[in-house]
Amino acid sequence: MTRAVRAEIIAVGSEMLTPDRVDTNSLFITERLNEIGVDVIAKTVAADDREVIAGLLRLALTRADLVVFTGGLGPTSDDLTREAVAGTLELPLDEDPATIERLRRRFARRGMTMPDINRKQALVPRGAEVLANDNGTAPGLLIDRGGRLVVLLPGPPREMKPMLEALARGRLAGFAGGRRVFRRVLKTTGRGESLVEEVAQPIYSRWADADVPVRTTILATPGSVDLHLAVSTDSAERARAVLDAATTEIAQALGPSVYATDNRRLEEVVGAMLRERGLWIATAESCTGGLLASRLTDVPGSSDYVERGVVCYSNRAKTELLAVPEAMIRAHGAVSEPVGVAMARGVREVSHTHLGVAITGIAGPSGGTEAKPVGTVVVAIAWDGGERVRTMWFPGDREHVKFFASQAALDMVRRHLLALDA
């Protein structure tokens, strides 16, 4: 097997180096490159600075088969990509008569004379191919450097995108020998990153050495540890078979911690399970303040299984809305397993639903004690003839604790529904 074809993306423009601008061109470029079997190993946003651009190009040529620039092809003095690339590769710049003619006609169509500053957009590094731009003035450029390709695309998305599409169908089609990248994400919850790694690593390190190797990245986000699998192959069928097999093996090892292999969020998975089983749910929340209900109802069609939710921020609300005895709150505290269970039971009874789910806890930053520090959360569910309750502790600030708590509650519902089938 040949090694994967590797690309680097370099987006040029100082305006994308501010605190509130992101480069989105590279996402589109990555998608198109992946589709034609090219991996992206690095992407950079570079200042409008000749030396910065030159250094990045020299580095990229030591390790990438394809270097894609975007931006810096405009007519102004800030636009330096063409000159920096030609200088680095020691290629003289010649004025291209066909491009000059195209620019003249383009301006003429709008009743204008081509300004002199646009002349530099017709400069072509000797030996480069000119890529047509139907949506703007700057043509793209493609330079073949002993089999490694350097591509210069304009920055405006409406100019860059069609140019790259044309390249991907034309000059770059088959560049990676028909290979493409296929992906799968395996999402887990309820186990830490290191525990997931410990179980899954022996399996995916074996798959990394298979005929069609599966590359795996582990990604921990709040409340979810996700395994990203990718294979690069020329057969979509082969890719699906390999990803199916690897996913099944890892999922079996991780057991019920795996909640999705199809990119769904936990609330979508739980929603689909409730719908399939024809069950209704109601929520009772204290410290999460409505976040659990909000997540459940983020899912289209959730009015088919969410009956109601109550947010009992005061103890009076717990008593009035859910019939949690005042004496129980006094005896055990609002954050306690008896109160959690009473809330779950209470909301289930008043709403006449199959399942009640409750959260009570201390989201912080104040309100913690030595016995019940900030981050202590009780999650409970109640159903006809049974209940389950757990006390957990979550790190982080208020919003983190709220999110983790809602995730734990959704996961308790999910595992309960799974157990019903067993």
Add this chain to the structure above:
Amino acid sequence: MTRAVRAEIIAVGSEMLTPDRVDTNSLFITERLNEIGVDVIAKTVAADDREVIAGLLRLALTRADLVVFTGGLGPTSDDLTREAVAGTLELPLDEDPATIERLRRRFARRGMTMPDINRKQALVPRGAEVLANDNGTAPGLLIDRGGRLVVLLPGPPREMKPMLEALARGRLAGFAGGRRVFRRVLKTTGRGESLVEEVAQPIYSRWADADVPVRTTILATPGSVDLHLAVSTDSAERARAVLDAATTEIAQALGPSVYATDNRRLEEVVGAMLRERGLWIATAESCTGGLLASRLTDVPGSSDYVERGVVCYSNRAKTELLAVPEAMIRAHGAVSEPVGVAMARGVREVSHTHLGVAITGIAGPSGGTEAKPVGTVVVAIAWDGGERVRTMWFPGDREHVKFFASQAALDMVRRHLLALDA
């Protein structure tokens, strides 16, 4: 004036080289570096690949005074930043006993034994400073390379951010000499971007030509149009005076649309107003499904003014919990001004609070009609002796409509409380 101090940011993680993930850490890092007078000349997302990381570091050291890495400090075999940086700089890695001890204690607090795999997080390149991490396992690292600094920060934002804040106040303060960038954000809601621009532009274009020029960027996010002001100067006092004057002038022109000039979110502003006035609030939600209550309770101390919330996803819940007459729902529909007002009144009465706020609407994607298309939302508030109701339409998908609707409800409460003072 000496040349600007230059930084490069390198975010490590193959998962950020996919078509749907953006690196947002670099925006925060850029903001903090700009504040201490450091310019960012390039930022890269690099694959989890030792050679890729090494090449970027070598290049950065030829031209940047400061190289900031984020990510790749985790315990798994993918996490290569520490090893790649130490290898490139030819520094041996020593196990740091203090870090091992901290990790052991951290796991013990959760009743766990430190997995062996976490040991590598205690490896320190010889001569590096260890940067404390109060929010996770991976400590940061700082290496002084003949006056050029290489900083390694963890990837998770809640670990990275406080660590960089501490560095910017401590070790990096004064790294760039005197000049700093000072910013102010003026947040508005209830007007579109072009309307805000129309009113504010003549004012901020005047400030752009002042002695200490104020640069202004307008940034529209869902539910908020924000003006970002920035000045670059060596005097904090001067910066404050200029920003105060510009902010005051723009805020006067925009009137009550401005809800914050101190970076607070709308729910914080509303919370502070309720607290100052000693008022209690209760929420009744249909289409937002608890999002309004969740946002109100995202604010620390909100149990001082949020009494309860109800999520009436079914019509029965509206009737049972809020005494909305069934006949009214039949006559006007669940998404109607009479029902919105009845929900606000109802929740206020059952909770004995000063203010009831209600939302009912069609979040989509289904459920719309010609008369009430998806995105139609009714927002209402009720107080002792009065009420206010408004029907609005919001664009976008389900989660957008939910967010806009909660924003509109918070803003209705804010404007009501402002009017009480007038």
